Amino acid sequence: MACGKCLQCRTGEAHICQNVEIIGVDTDGAFAEYVVIPESNIWKLDPDIPQEYASILDPLGNAVHTVLAGEIAARTVAITGAGPIGLFAIAVARAVGAATVFAIEVNEHRRNVAKKMKADYVLDPSKEDVRSIIMEKTGGLGVDVVLEMAGHPDAIRTAFDIVRRGGRISLLGLTSKPISLNFSEDIIFKGLTVQGINGRRMYQTWYQMTALLKAGKLDLHPVITDRISMKDFSKGMERLKTGEASKILVYPNGVR
Amino acid sequence: MACGKCLQCRTGEAHICQNVEIIGVDTDGAFAEYVVIPESNIWKLDPDIPQEYASILDPLGNAVHTVLAGEIAARTVAITGAGPIGLFAIAVARAVGAATVFAIEVNEHRRNVAKKMKADYVLDPSKEDVRSIIMEKTGGLGVDVVLEMAGHPDAIRTAFDIVRRGGRISLLGLTSKPISLNFSEDIIFKGLTVQGINGRRMYQTWYQMTALLKAGKLDLHPVITDRISMKDFSKGMERLKTGEASKILVYPNGVR
């Protein structure tokens, strides 16, 4: 919920509002029985978009925002982390013309979903030499773009190792741990652009998402690994902990 | 053939070199028995790209340059004119995530090829009310982007009629006739960006083309309507005049 009055809100950057309040953090969120939402935070779902996608537009928006935060068409792209947002990012990057998509993920279940999302290469950093493979597949150049969605220090380290000179790293994954960088080698000599990506642009990202979904450019079904009834809520939480579920849809009145 | 020494050449804009010489215009071109070409004008075909595409990279480059001259992902796009470059532009726009592609073309043969290139809508301006249809399909907004590739005054007029406020018109099609515009209504109130597109960026466009072709993102075969042997050259020229051929490939030693 953006304030609408700060510099950022008034210059098309409401997603980084200085006084932002987050539904579910600063106010009751979707786990409450009732929530009050400002009219300006409601986005009407286009009738051509599958209804169950409504529940995953928030993380899809993160993916769309990150992928489209710089040039992407005809570029090689690596996505570190294949949680739901990383998985969505695979679909979005492919839909908007990324030439090659590398997905990097330690969790086997997630790697399998990444394959279903049609990443060109799905790499396991715990067993494979990610940098060597990417260097080989890119003719020794490195990737044009890294979308960092793991929020893990190792993944962030990898991002700087595999990006080409003049490339872009867009950081979305959160981590509480401080990370050490050699600014000269990692950023300056390479002439990198490193972006912090927060939330979704209001409302550019929403228009973009709607346009892509309506046109049928994104098949997100592999990310929805489970559909449960509200009464099975705790089982759903258990499933999440196993790392074998990506997105779990909860149906109030039973799965349809 | 760019001079390499003017402001444009030295600031990454060699495609609009002040002293450009065009092979086939300023020097002998591909119809001569032998031609001399500077080393810097040679682009090595990646072995993963179908060899016959080598002969159409020049117009494909025009299409890639035009499509990628501004934001295109998740946008609605109209392409006026479905000659070879317009047809290629359909494929490129789709490959890089245009949400909806309208192709506008009077020639029936070309409209048929436009359908094979998978334009979402193929419109005949001689029989259909293009503006009404586009306004209806875009919720009364108009398209985000127009790629003008007909070089005909009517098409240029249409471009300004169907683009939305704040949209982009990229002009590639050449016309010798002066065209009359009401600058206030057509450009200023709408806050348009109108771009003149010339040639292909050296060498950004070539890297982009290579990346898209190598990744298999572009199926250009429908545009190659004829394959002939060199000895049937004059028949090929006749075919072109009928308007029923798009690109004709000429094989020196017989069609393979």
Added chain:
Amino acid sequence: MACGKCLQCRTGEAHICQNVEIIGVDTDGAFAEYVVIPESNIWKLDPDIPQEYASILDPLGNAVHTVLAGEIAARTVAITGAGPIGLFAIAVARAVGAATVFAIEVNEHRRNVAKKMKADYVLDPSKEDVRSIIMEKTGGLGVDVVLEMAGHPDAIRTAFDIVRRGGRISLLGLTSKPISLNFSEDIIFKGLTVQGINGRRMYQTWYQMTALLKAGKLDLHPVITDRISMKDFSKGMERLKTGEASKILVYPNGVR
């Protein structure tokens, strides 16, 4: 007054709102005894900005919007038309690092004010060969940027004649007359970017104006040629018609 709900309003382009209503055109304006203005259209004047500048922020905003609509630092710039907005544009272009500013204006009074605004060259197109002079002063290249603020067909024609290959023309001046262009020669071969500029960005332009004025980067006093009391309103209108006044400030309770 932007609607706040259309695509343009919701993607940072409220200045080209589809449903815009203009105060003074669609509603009573500043010549009415009382006007009602939405809270969102009020901009609080920073106390460090001279109070009389408050009355000229609207046209200054047009100038700031136009100058900053593309790269300007270290560029050569021609401004066609030295009415109030053109005059402001001279000051803004200089303040943000334009290397050379050419002002082109037929009216002698305005040319004199243009000199006071410190344009590097002030040219009279009715007597001087503007194109030759600009070509000579730019080493045969033409200017990087033209800001068209005259709204006269001759000035628009000049804009296309003096801009360099790959340059920018930003059109602000309105004209009701259709203008004829040879698109191939005038736009396409040159690889130009032609922009329609409308109003002021909400609110980016206002922040920019405030920052420049507050920092003392703009001396606009030469443009305020007259200060009159409200009771001399009709005399002020007469002065405007002579073409010898640029901006006339009207003081409700007598000039202070």
Added chain:
Amino acid sequence: MACGKCLQCRTGEAHICQNVEIIGVDTDGAFAEYVVIPESNIWKLDPDIPQEYASILDPLGNAVHTVLAGEIAARTVAITGAGPIGLFAIAVARAVGAATVFAIEVNEHRRNVAKKMKADYVLDPSKEDVRSIIMEKTGGLGVDVVLEMAGHPDAIRTAFDIVRRGGRISLLGLTSKPISLNFSEDIIFKGLTVQGINGRRMYQTWYQMTALLKAGKLDLHPVITDRISMKDFSKGMERLKTGEASKILVYPNGVR
């Protein structure tokens, strides 16, 4: 010396050439009796530019490249480090319309030169609470842009503390020490853009420098603190070590 053949060289990014060789590092440099330089590395000094500026175009280019690597007009800017490049950056930022320039530097001599370069505020981080002062002067917002030119971990830390949400940090200063960042707090939540800046753009920066110098927009004399004869070379080196000299010009045949 760029290779001219890699992706970066061929897409207008020769300043981050993959195979770059640096004169003075990879080959004999300006301390050798004779050096061989490729023709393409020679830039002819415009006769309107003071001849002694020729010797400082290299670091001036770093400053111009860094300042113009993003939007700067009407922005608040902090420059961390007032060595020669930082000092030049003050002049450049002012010339291209930065609204307010903060210079941050521990060395007293350099702070004095920074004042002569007309920074709006010159702060000593060893004695002043830089963050508090900047927050106060920017209405609690932070600066729009930080140009990091100190290459010191404390300065880099400061850069992240004083930049506003959505701001830009351009890193030029080199440091061999690893620096620890909290990516979530420092980059992601703030939606920052962090750029590594290397060298000077070939040749865009050179055109920009020439245009600014030729137009008299930059007074660099305060940075030239010493002029010595070649025979006093060792004394000059001693002066540099005192930290009291910024740029020392060495005249082969005696100071003129």
